[in-house]
Amino acid sequence: MSTSLTDTARRGDRPVFDNGVSAVPVRELTPTGKFTPGLPYELFGLAPCSPAIGAEISGVDLARPLTDELHQELHRALLEWKVLFFRDQRLTPIQHRDLARWWGTPEVHPFLPKADLPEVVRLSRGADSPAVENVWHSDASFETTPPMGSILRAVHVPDVGGDTLWADMAAAYDGLPEDVRTRLEGLCAVHDFTRSFGRRLGPDDLARMQQKYPAVAHPVVRTLPESGRRLIYVNRIFTQHIEGLSGQEGRELLEFLYDQARHPEYQCRLRWRADTVAFWDNRATQHYASGDYYPHTRVMERVTILGDRPQ
């Protein structure tokens, strides 16, 4: 018989209160990896937003072509801080797409509406189309090779509200009780678009897209090749079940893993202004866009960069 997660928390390295609630372990959170934390950045200013995730970059104009040196240093910052914020960036859709090309091939998203270019997704929310991004997720994990990164630009934002939060899923993995980490070894979970984007499709289109994007199994814990960091890679929107676990056991384990993104210790939060750009490592993080601005309007444009098969 399997061990329940409550038993795990009681026995594990998480403080547990009398009512059974377990707290996140208090420990040092650092942006660790092979990319030596604390190494200085020469080509821009960098101000961390939290101990482990999120940094605001200053002194960079993303509308101008990057240099190899600037690209390399921004890439190091992205791996170290997982999400970078840039203020006052007036990007055309072409400049937005061309920025993404420094990191790889911009994706043409199979479902979302586009802005002028096929690679630029336009996300327009308001009274007529309420937000649906207020669920923790990583973008397009239903793909065989999900995006390595997403670059999101604010076109129009409400006076207040509509913040986006990101969670560091490597820090969340590090904070798991030891025996949960052991249980996750070798497990794979199935990801599928059917219950999210598939709900908008008629039967014929759904069948066609399911053939093109069949459900795919990814490791529950993936390792980033550049840093060797291990991280939780399941999310509430696209993950369906864990292979080889019974329904209840798998659901309980997934719920526990999904909930890790909710701990503020692993998060940073961005208050948008028009022309703010956020660039996140879509492998290492999950994000959540607060829907608190309804019925006001929030318009964003996004380019995602194709990634590798999770390992």
Ligand SMILES: [Fe+2]
């Ligand atoms: Fe997203």
